[in-house]
Every structure is written in structure tokens, then in C-alpha cells.
Amino acid sequence: MKDQKELTFKLISAIETYPVRHPVLRAGKPLSSCEFSGDNLKTTFHIGAYQNNQLIGVASLLQVKNTSILNVFAYQLRGMAIANEHQGKGLGKKIINYAETILKEKGVLLLWMNARVSAIPFYTKCGYTKSGSIFDIQKVGPHVVMFKKLN
Ligand SMILES: CC(C)(COP(=O)(O)OP(=O)(O)OC[C@H]1O[C@@H](n2cnc3c(N)ncnc32)[C@H](O)[C@@H]1OP(=O)(O)O)[C@@H](O)C(=O)NCCC(=O)NCCS
Incomplete structure (x- = not known):
């Protein structure tokens, strides 16, 4: 019998993240609101987590320095989302760990995000530290x- 919990990670395109990115991060907004600048750059990659071939979690990694933290080879995490019914079961942490492994192999020294x-x-x-004060991203919060x- 097939393992009902089989979980795999794949590198996918930006548009392939939308079935999770849209309902979780842009609910009620037009599909076009799912498009992030830099989504299709060569240096950008997107992770999809699949359970029995169903997409249940996504994360996007963009090569963006944050000089206010450290002026080093850095990536930004964007579009981190777990399908609503799969949240709180450890999947988000697994995707972050997977992303960190890929980034370390690339020699990336810092991963940051607007949380x-x-x-x-x-x-x-997941081991992340806050930097600076809270700010508002228009229409998101x-x-x-x-x-x-990293490293
Ligand atoms: C935030 C999100 C990515 C986390 O993924 P997840 O799969 O639900 O989280 P996990 O189950 O992997 O949690 C990992 C750890 O964080 C803790 N955690 C997660 N969310 C938490 C919360 N809101 N409050 C307290 N602890 C929390 C878990 O208890 C777990 O702790 P443990 O390692 O001691 O067991 C997911 O819930 C999500 O998509 N939320 C909606 C969209 C969103 O906010 N995305 C982030 C945008 S910046």
C-alpha cells in the first residue's frame, strides 16, 4: 500500500507556486497579485513540497543583499506558504531546512525575510533573529x- 504521507521537494517555476501562494498569501486578491518582482530571475529558485503529488507548501528564494544586516552574499525568502489544512505539522520547518541546505551549497552566507x-x-x-522595528507592507500588513x- 502507498505511504499516505510520502513527502517530496522539487524545484518549480514561479507560476507553479500559485496554487498555494494565492489562497494562503493573497486570498481574495487577483491572481496577478501573486507575481513578485524577481520571480523569474536566473538566480531565483522556488521550492515546492508535494504530498502524494499534491502541492502543499512553497517557498521562493531570491538573491538580494540586505546591507543593513551584513554586506555579504545573501538571499531573501519570499512567498513562504503552507496550504491551510497542512499548517502546524512541521512542514514549514522542513522547507526552510531544505532551502538552507541548497543555499549553503551555493556559498550563501545570510538568509533573511520580511516576516x-x-x-x-x-x-x-527556525533559528531566525529579528532586526529593527516593525514596518507596514501596503495591502499585506x-x-x-x-x-x-548560514555556514
Ligand atoms: C508560517 C508558516 C509558513 C509556518 O509553517 P508551518 O508548517 O505551519 O509551521 P511548522 O509546523 O513547521 O512549525 C515549526 C515550529 O514553529 C512553531 N510555530 C509555527 N507557527 C507558530 C505560531 N503561530 N505560534 C507559535 N509557534 C509557531 C511550531 O509550533 C513548531 O515548533 P516546534 O519546532 O517546537 O514543533 C505557515 O503556518 C503558513 O503558511 N502560514 C500562513 C502564511 C504565512 O504567514 N507565511 C509567512 C509569511 S512571512
Whole structure:
């Protein structure tokens, strides 16, 4: 019998993230709101987590320095989303670990993100530290920069 919990990670295109990116991060907004600048750059990559061939989690990694933290080879995490019914089961942490492994292989020294305030406890559990104060991203809500040194 097939393992009902079989989980695989794949590198996917930006548009392939939309079935999770849209309902989780841009609910009620037009599909076009799912497009992030830099989504299709050569240096950008997108992770898809699949359970029995169904996409249940996504994350996008963009090569963007954050000189206010450290002026080093850095990536930004964007579009981190787990399908609503799969949240709180450890999948987000697994995707972050997978992303960090790929980034370390590339020699990336810093991973940072604009964390939704509601996601601060999650990123803290994943070993990320807050930097600076809370700011508002228009139409999305309050955020804070968080980061982790890699390698
Ligand atoms: C935030 C999100 C990516 C986290 O993924 P997840 O799969 O639900 O989280 P996990 O189950 O991997 O949690 C990992 C750890 O963080 C903790 N955690 C996660 N969310 C938490 C919360 N809101 N409050 C407190 N702890 C939390 C878990 O308890 C777990 O702790 P443990 O390692 O001690 O067991 C996911 O819930 C999500 O997509 N939320 C909606 C979209 C969103 O906010 N994305 C982030 C935008 S910046």
C-alpha cells in the first residue's frame, strides 16, 4: 500500500507556486497579485513540497543583499506558504531546512525575510533573529526583518 504521507521537494517555476501562494498569501486578491518582482530571475529558485503529488507548501528564494544586516552574499525568502489544512505539522520547518541546505551549497552566507508579525514565532523556532522595528507592507500588513547567518 502507498505511504499516505510520502513527502517530496522539487524545484518549480514561479507560476507553479500559485496554487498555494494565492489562497494562503493573497486570498481574495487577483491572481496577478501573486507575481513578485524577481520571480523569474536566473538566480531565483522556488521550492515546492508535494504530498502524494499534491502541492502543499512553497517557498521562493531570491538573491538580494540586505546591507543593513551584513554586506555579504545573501538571499531573501519570499512567498513562504503552507496550504491551510497542512499548517502546524512541521512542514514549514522542513522547507526552510531544505532551502538552507541548497543555499549553503551555493556559498550563501545570510538568509533573511520580511516576516509577517504573525509568523515571527515560526521563524524564531527556525533559528531566525529579528532586526529593527516593525514596518507596514501596503495591502499585506505589519512585518519585521528577520535573518540567520548560514555556514
Ligand atoms: C508560517 C508558516 C509558513 C509556518 O509553517 P508551518 O508548517 O505551519 O509551521 P511548522 O509546523 O513547521 O512549525 C515549526 C515550529 O514553529 C512553531 N510555530 C509555527 N507557527 C507558530 C505560531 N503561530 N505560534 C507559535 N509557534 C509557531 C511550531 O509550533 C513548531 O515548533 P516546534 O519546532 O517546537 O514543533 C505557515 O503556518 C503558513 O503558511 N502560514 C500562513 C502564511 C504565512 O504567514 N507565511 C509567512 C509569511 S512571512
